[in-house]
Amino acid sequence: MSGEVLYEVRNLTKRYGAVVALDDASMKLHAGEIVGLVGDNGAGKSTLVKCLSGAHQPTSGQILLDDVERNWHSPHDAIQAGVETLYQDSGLAPHLSVSANVFLGRELVKPGILGKMGFLSQKQMDVQAHRDLEEVGIAVPASGRSVSQLSGGQRQAVAIGRAVAWASKVIILDEPTNHLGARQAGEVLNVMLEAKAKGLGVIFISHTLPHVLQVTDRVVVLRLGKVVKDAPTSEFDAESLLGTITGLKIG
Amino acid sequence: MATTETHSPNPAGTQVVVASSRFKTLISNQQFILLIVWILMVIGFSLINHIFFSVGVAENILLDWAPLVLIAVGELIVIISGGIDLSVGAIVGFTGVISAFAMRSLYEGSLAEQPYLVLAIGVLVCVIVGLLVGLINSLLINYAKLVPFIATLVTLGACSGMALVFTKGAPVMGGPREAIALSPAWIGPFSRPVLIVVVVVLILWAFVHKARFGRYTFAIGSNSFAARAAGINVKRHVTKVYMLSGLMAGLAGFFFYLRLGSGAPTSGLGNELDAIAAVVIGGAALTGGVGRVSGTVLGALILTTVTSGLIISGVDPQWKRVVVAALIAIAATLQALRKTEGGAS
Numbered sequence: 001m002s003g004e005v006l007y008e009v010r011n012l013t014k015r016y017g018a019v020v021a022l023d024d025a026s027m028k029l030h031a032g033e034i035v036g037l038v039g040d041n042g043a044g045k046s047t048l049v050k051c052l053s054g055a056h057q058p059t060s061g062q063i064l065l066d067d068v069e070r071n072w073h074s075p076h077d078a079i080q081a082g083v084e085t086l087y088q089d090s091g092l093a094p095h096l097s098v099s100a101n102v103f104l105g106r107e108l109v110k111p112g113i114l115g116k117m118g119f120l121s122q123k124q125m126d127v128q129a130h131r132d133l134e135e136v137g138i139a140v141p142a143s144g145r146s147v148s149q150l151s152g153g154q155r156q157a158v159a160i161g162r163a164v165a166w167a168s169k170v171i172i173l174d175e176p177t178n179h180l181g182a183r184q185a186g187e188v189l190n191v192m193l194e195a196k197a198k199g200l201g202v203i204f205i206s207h208t209l210p211h212v213l214q215v216t217d218r219v220v221v222l223r224l225g226k227v228v229k230d231a232p233t234s235e236f237d238a239e240s241l242l243g244t245i246t247g248l249k250i251g
Numbered sequence: 252m253a254t255t256e257t258h259s260p261n262p263a264g265t266q267v268v269v270a271s272s273r274f275k276t277l278i279s280n281q282q283f284i285l286l287i288v289w290i291l292m293v294i295g296f297s298l299i300n301h302i303f304f305s306v307g308v309a310e311n312i313l314l315d316w317a318p319l320v321l322i323a324v325g326e327l328i329v330i331i332s333g334g335i336d337l338s339v340g341a342i343v344g345f346t347g348v349i350s351a352f353a354m355r356s357l358y359e360g361s362l363a364e365q366p367y368l369v370l371a372i373g374v375l376v377c378v379i380v381g382l383l384v385g386l387i388n389s390l391l392i393n394y395a396k397l398v399p400f401i402a403t404l405v406t407l408g409a410c411s412g413m414a415l416v417f418t419k420g421a422p423v424m425g426g427p428r429e430a431i432a433l434s435p436a437w438i439g440p441f442s443r444p445v446l447i448v449v450v451v452v453l454i455l456w457a458f459v460h461k462a463r464f465g466r467y468t469f470a471i472g473s474n475s476f477a478a479r480a481a482g483i484n485v486k487r488h489v490t491k492v493y494m495l496s497g498l499m500a501g502l503a504g505f506f507f508y509l510r511l512g513s514g515a516p517t518s519g520l521g522n523e524l525d526a527i528a529a530v531v532i533g534g535a536a537l538t539g540g541v542g543r544v545s546g547t548v549l550g551a552l553i554l555t556t557v558t559s560g561l562i563i564s565g566v567d568p569q570w571k572r573v574v575v576a577a578l579i580a581i582a583a584t585l586q587a588l589r590k591t592e593g594g595a596s
Binding site: 053055074075076079080085087091092093094095096100101104105106107109117118119120122 | 457458461462463464466469470472473474476477478479480481482483484540541
């Protein structure tokens with residue numbers, strides 16, 4: 001099912017002062033693959049995500065996209081290269097409308113001189129945002145509504161739809177099913193499968209192990225900043241995965 | 252498709268809902284409320300003393316309103332971005348003084364025959380000094396990591412202090428006398444400088460509510476983390492916001508110069524609080540992400556109308572502070588109530 005290697009980290013280390021948050025971690029993500037990234041609190045998941053998304057720069061090690069080494073200086077660099085990241089609980093600006101959020105950072109502008117001055121083509125964005133979200137299987141209320149008026153599940157759906165609509169290569173989802181009901185979480189998992197079918201690489205960070213086992217192709221387990229296991233999902237069940245995460249071998 | 256809950260199968264019921272929600276939007280529309288409040292004020296003051304309802308009073312209100320609205324719209328943009336700018340009042344006095352010095356030396360020297368060129372250079376000096384102070388604010392915030400309150404408190408102290416030291420507290424005179432002559436060219440109640448202010452405010456309205464500049468400002472004030480994650484260069488945008496605020500205060504500084512015919516170090520004293528009051532009365536939230544230029548324009552108009560109205564009604568104008576305090580309390584309460592209902596602006 002998986003194509004060529006899309007996104008790769010080699011021997012990535014990140015230190016914050018004396019603290020080693022990520023210690024010589026390596027992993028690969030293929031096109032059309034969902035990789036689960038799991039680990040206990042403080043295992044280094046968030047640090048790895050921040051390095052992958054360009055929010056932080058690693059102390060040492062390499063990040064490769066399409067076999068080319070990349071040095072992300074900011075999230076902007078990663079986004080430009082086709083790597084979208086959805087952060088835990090903070091992907092959207094609540095005071096802005098749905099379409100303003102979908103187009104945040106890549107607004108459509110009016111043609112001609114008005115566009116050069118940054119004047120927005122709001123109607124076009126409203127229409128297109130609605131279409132983009134529907135395309136990835138998300139039913140959203142009117143594009144013009146402010147995000148603060150949406151339910152938690154709807155917000156998450158918009159955030160994920162936005163990431164899937166824009167990503168051309170990789171999507172990184174940090175705890176996307178947190179605080180969601182079973183039905184809404186199911187919708188989110190479906191969007192991930194949709195993204196996979198589009199040939200994108202998906203990195204799925206979660207504490208909810210049943211979700212991880214349900215949709216991923218491979219699982220990477222982090223413990224104390226190190227990659228302790230990288231194996232096909234079929235090799236795990238809930239119990240053995242939990243054992244690997246905590247380091248307490250069961251069976 | 253899945254927006255089923257909002258689509259009622261009963262068309263009559265839907266219509267009722269739409270009508271009542273439209274009424275609700277109207278009464279929860281801060282600009283509409285402000286307009287009503289302002290009209291009631293004008294009627295009330297006119298009933299107390301019919302002199303209030305005259306072109307002369309309107310002229311005076313607009314002359315007070317123009318510099319305030321310049322500062323307040325700059326302040327609004329800072330507040331939408333989630334910051335605060337306490338230095339604007341100090342920038343008014345500081346830029347007025349610096350440009351008065353520049354104009355005096357030019358007018359007494361090589362450009363004695365060209366008063367309007369001297370005045371143009373005076374505007375330029377105000378603009379540049381205002382932009383520079385705004386730049387310093389943004390450097391303190393972005394790189395020295397000071398919170399905006401402290402950063403702009405620092406420049407407030409520095410600018411107002413320097414203005415007093417350089418002038419020994421006295422107004423700087425000796426610029427072109429044509430400065431005074433610029434004001435009394437009236438078109439209705441609008442003098443030429445007031446008209447220019449109106450144009451500046453309209454341009455800012457467009458950039459805040461219709462352009463990318465405003466979109467980024469709201470996004471940063473709403474959730475700066477999300478803005479950065481979306482690829483927005485937050486530091487650069489914050490720099491633009493504070494420089495714009497400094498620029499607006501600099502323009503207000505020149506406006507005061509035109510009115511007084513001199514650069515007074517104390518001309519902007521306390522203006523930052525009036526500006527923040529106008530912004531809050533206009534419906535913006537100090538937590539960022541919320542605000543309208545039209546609200547701030549009306550907020551500033553209400554403040555200046557209250558001042559003139561109290562004077563004409565024979566009330567001690569110091570009561571203005573109390574009235575303004577009450578208005579702020581009401582505006583902030585409305586804001587809080589709307590928030591608990593779950594609706595955003």
